[in-house]
Amino acid sequence: MRITHLGHACVLVETGTARVLIDPGTFSSGFEELQDLDAVVVTHAHPDHVDVERLPLLLEANDGAVLHAEPETAASLREAGITASALHAGSSVEVAGAVVEAVGGQHAVIHADLPRIGNVGLLVRAPGEPVLFHPGDSYGAVPEGVDVLAVPLNAPWAASKETIDFVRAVGAPAGFPVHDALLSPTGRALYLKQVRELGGLDARDLAGAGPVEF
Template identity: 40%
Template sequence: MRLTKLEHACLVVEKDGRKLVIDPGSFTAPLVDLHDVDAVVVTHEHADHWTPDQLAHLRETNPDAVLYGPQGVADAADGFEVHVVTDGDTVEAGPFSLSFHGTRHAVIHESIPVIDNVGVMVNGSLFYPGDQFTVPGVPVETLATPVGAPWLKVSEVIDYVAAVKPKLAFPTHEQTLSGPGLAMHFDRMKASAQSVGGDAVQLAAHESIEL
């Protein structure tokens, strides 16, 4: 299974020539020529995780791709058919087995409503929580770890990685950080991963690794 990290929160997972796209949002370059996509997962409705334009691009080149997301995404994505998923659901999409964990976005501020958010586990190996710190309760080989957001403190990143205990972690949701800020957060994240017997790697946009 091959993972490619795009800008910010967007991931592309490839297996057997087929692809899964997660969170194609506004901080990611337009996905205008991406083919062989079986499914798209949108963890929540915020624009940095999906836009109508990004979904339209994907639908144009992959008309049979299935879109999964929580109820909040279904309500927001007018004109797109969303298969609603929530905590505990499992689905099969081509070569991808998807299980979903968590229900709510992390609190940004008491004045801002808390929306739906669901994390996704891919083939029992890769876990991406969206904008929350859900611990899936099962072993995680690779953890996509949010490291920069209005709702996030670096102490929470450290605690989250330690709680999940992945074999490998890498940072996502980093576009809100400067270069030096990302380096600082990554160093703390890596130290946390190593403290529980794992490791961490920092991926540039469009860099890939084999899982």
């Protein structure tokens, strides 16, 4: 499995047969240039995870790609004229020989005054390859058998102690940081150090690294 971090929550996952793009949002760049995608998958409706202005151009350039999204998000996208298939928690879709499974169901609490929205974490599996888990905006789902964890480093809904406990609970042997656009370089380095030293994760920094093999 090859993984490219395209900024913030956006990740390109390449298995031996499939090219899957996760969460092409407003804080990410470079995804609009991608071609030969098999699927685009969106964890939830926040703009930093789905850019409704650039998404149609991406899909037009990848006319064979299917757009899957958390159900509330899929409904919103359809209202905006973008065809999207609802991906419910507990369900899975086959994508060019790989399988994308949705887990969880709710976004993490940001504040009691803000209503919670839907969110699905994503497990990407392919025969003979590592299992990737991208949780979107939630630490609520802790699936078993994860080999590579995309770790949200910082968010209005997360505290460092929660991030570390989440990393420990998942127990993946390897991972990489995502959801980091709000951090300064100094803060990012500190959060990443905590994930490695307190979380016990072999976290590889993929920022600007291009495709990296796991």
